[in-house]
Amino acid sequence: MDDLRYPPKPVPGDRVAVVSASSGLPGLFPRPFELGLQRLRDVFGLEPVEYPSTRRMGSTPQQRADDLHAAFADPSIKAVISSIGGDDELTVLPLLDRELLRANPKPFLGYSDNTNLLVLLHNLGIVSYHGGSVMCELGRPGAMHPATVDSWRAALFGSGESGGSGGSGEYVLTEPGRFGDITGDWADEATFAAEPPSEPATPWHWHRADRVVTGRSWGGNLEILSWLLMADREILPVESYAGGVLLLETSEERPDAATVFRILRNMGERGLLRQFPALLMGRARAQDPFNPVPADARARYRADQRAAVLRALETYAPQAMAVFDVDFGHTDPQLLLPYGGEIRVDGPARRITVRY
Incomplete structure (x- = not known):
């Protein structure tokens, strides 16, 4: 698709949405989720914003769709980040307002079951990011992996400490030891x-x-x-x-x-x-x-x-x-x-x- 476009990127200090478009596991396991939220603040300087179904196990597809609509439509929200994956995001797709998403493009970070939303955004002409979740990568025990931190920083803000090239957004992937x-x-x-x-x-x-x-x-x-x-x-x-x-x-x-x-x-x-x-x-x-x-x-x-x-x-x-x-x-x-x-x-x- 030639008409795919990169959404505007956040800057430190911005508000970012944290959504559970698939599973409400943050409600069952608050420890890695809270740790991930804190690292959004401390490592990246971003202010996370939760939505009604973010910590709710068993939320309906419509409730999760409503959260996505609210996150994308809010002009103060500069990126949308998944809490974790799951197994039924497929049921959310028919409920999403495609025109609302297309009119409010924002960086979305997610993988696993969030492949559903990555594919939909692609079809709407919006570049998103495969990878990233609050509970797994941000909530990693001990500390975030340095290579993960650098990749997140490059993707979110357009440059990295290694492999980046200023504001061009180009980044060379590096093999870990x-x-x-x-x-x-x-x-x-x-x-x-x-x-x-x-x-x-x-x-x-x-x-x-x-x-x-x-x-x-x-x-x-x-x-x-x-x-x-x-x-x-x-x-x-x-x-x-x-x-x-x-x-x-x-x-x-x-x-x-x-x-x-x-x-x-x-x-x-x-x-x-x-x-x-x-x-x-x-x-x-x-x-x-x-x-x-x-x-x-x-x-x-x-x-x-x-x-x-x-x-x-x-x-x-x-x-x-x-x-x-x-x-x-x-x-x-x-x-x-x-x-x-x-x-x-x-x-x-x-x-x-x-x-x-």
């Missing part, structure tokens, strides 16, 4: 006494990295995209995505390699995969949040997922370039990516540059 995908029990205060454990990060894996691709991004969480496709909701004619950069990542529900392949096969049969000359695949969340998984099994899970994706690409998009284990989605650190914004994937230089 370590990463983690283990989250402690939010109901246990001891969880917040130290930062989560981490392990050495495998390098990003480049496939067919013999070209440079610059395009608008689209995609998101693979499971949520599959639901949108099944519901035939907010999916444009496949030619609308031609020349773009596909973003895909999987959640803590850990879909197995066969499931990942089948979803991608269905996207391929629809003609979607061949529209994208480049794919960025997020570092897979391999740890089960309830049953610890040994390190070798987690590595095997990621390798099996990569093989499943490559199998689908070889069948449906054999010329596509792909980069695996990029640090976005359900991982720590988490790099924000512009959704509908410009991404440059430079294979020969092994460099990914985004425009925030």
Whole structure:
């Protein structure tokens, strides 16, 4: 889409909305939520504003739609940030006033089930940001990850401490030395006494990295995209995505390699995969949040997922370039990516540059 536009960015001191468009988990787990709100104030200098359903479990789709309308329509609100994901934001989409959202474009930060809103805003011509939640990234025990902080600062304000380029909004993604995908029990205060454990990060894996691709991004969480496709909701004619950069990542529900392949096969049969000359695949969340998984099994899970994706690409998009284990989605650190914004994937230089 050529008419996608970047909304005006907030500045320190501005009010930003915190919404639960999917799940009201802040009501069940106030500790990471309150910590995240405080970091919005202390780290970024922003003033969070809550809405009626932000901490309400079991809120109706209409109540959540009303909160989104209020947040986008309020001229004093300069950005909208998700509290967390969930599993039924699909039911909110039909209730949203598209003209209201289009007339009041604002940066929206979210991922996981918030893929629903990212896709809708994309269709309205509004660039948003894949990644970011109050409870997970802002409410991280111990401290926010420095790479996450820098990515947030660059996306929100247009520049970063590393990789940024002044006010241009361009930002070079940097591979971390370590990463983690283990989250402690939010109901246990001891969880917040130290930062989560981490392990050495495998390098990003480049496939067919013999070209440079610059395009608008689209995609998101693979499971949520599959639901949108099944519901035939907010999916444009496949030619609308031609020349773009596909973003895909999987959640803590850990879909197995066969499931990942089948979803991608269905996207391929629809003609979607061949529209994208480049794919960025997020570092897979391999740890089960309830049953610890040994390190070798987690590595095997990621390798099996990569093989499943490559199998689908070889069948449906054999010329596509792909980069695996990029640090976005359900991982720590988490790099924000512009959704509908410009991404440059430079294979020969092994460099990914985004425009925030």
